[in-house]
Amino acid sequence: QSVLTQPPSASGTPGQRVTISCSGSSSNIGSNTVNWYQQLPGTAPKLLIYTGNQRPSGVPDRFSGSKSGTSASLAISGLQSEDEADYYCAAWDDSLNGYVFGTGTKVTVL
Amino acid sequence: QVQLQESGPGLVKPSETLSLMCTVSGGSISSYYWSWIRQPPGKGLEWIGFISYTGSTNYIPSLKSRVTISIDTSKNQFSLKLSSVTAADTAVYYCARAGSSFGADALDIWGQGTMVTVSS
Numbered sequence: 001q002s003v004l005t006q007p008p009s010a011s012g013t014p015g016q017r018v019t020i021s022c023s024g025s026s027s028n029i030g031s032n033t034v035n036w037y038q039q040l041p042g043t044a045p046k047l048l049i050y051t052g053n054q055r056p057s058g059v060p061d062r063f064s065g066s067k068s069g070t071s072a073s074l075a076i077s078g079l080q081s082e083d084e085a086d087y088y089c090a091a092w093d094d095s096l097n098g099y100v101f102g103t104g105t106k107v108t109v110l
Numbered sequence: 111q112v113q114l115q116e117s118g119p120g121l122v123k124p125s126e127t128l129s130l131m132c133t134v135s136g137g138s139i140s141s142y143y144w145s146w147i148r149q150p151p152g153k154g155l156e157w158i159g160f161i162s163y164t165g166s167t168n169y170i171p172s173l174k175s176r177v178t179i180s181i182d183t184s185k186n187q188f189s190l191k192l193s194s195v196t197a198a199d200t201a202v203y204y205c206a207r208a209g210s211s212f213g214a215d216a217l218d219i220w221g222q223g224t225m226v227t228v229s230s
């Protein structure tokens with residue numbers, strides 16, 4: 001059972017903005033940086049956002065991350081069909097002394 | 111360009127030990143933190159643990175009693191052993207790298223994953 005909670009699904013039409021929330025606690029998001037991963041169907045996850053709001057080279061600036069208190073968010077602006085994927089937040093948890101992933105959110109482009 | 115490749119049996123019998131290897135190519139294993147993550151069919155990601163290039167380990171508490179991660183720097187490989195497996199351990203197992211410039215815990219390079227089924 002994950003300690004980071006995400007909505008199971010999100011959707012939008014091409015060009016729309018979609019936001020995914022990630023709710024945690026003081027032992028994880030509240031005290032450590034948040035990373036986001038994108039998992040396209042049938043593939044391995046890919047690092048999408050690191051240390052909360054930074055994008056690795058090659059990740060479009062349509063993707064952005066933010067954090068407030070014990071929650072984090074991933075925003076996808078200008079939604080495109082190739083953004084259909086599962087998205088996971090993750091952070092180190094000081095209480096568990098381990099890395100925890102969110103429950104995952106499936107993004108559908110209508 | 112660093113690449114990771116998992117290898118090992120795709121089928122393991124209940125109560126036996128699951129053993130997987132991750133081979134690092136295109137770069138040295140003698141740095142960073144090397145992790146194992148798994149994903150049961152149709153479900154989310156679960157971090158199993160990591161090992162540093164110096165051999166220090168950290169495991170998820172729920173699996174700690176059954177997991178061993180080891181590293182062989184001479185072969186640029188690290189491995190996962192999970193004992194006393196049950197059907198609940200059926201999953202795609204990924205190896206991944208952390209500790210790069212993206213942050214201590216950001217998993218920036220992943221293997222393609224290998225499916226392991228626990229069944230008699």
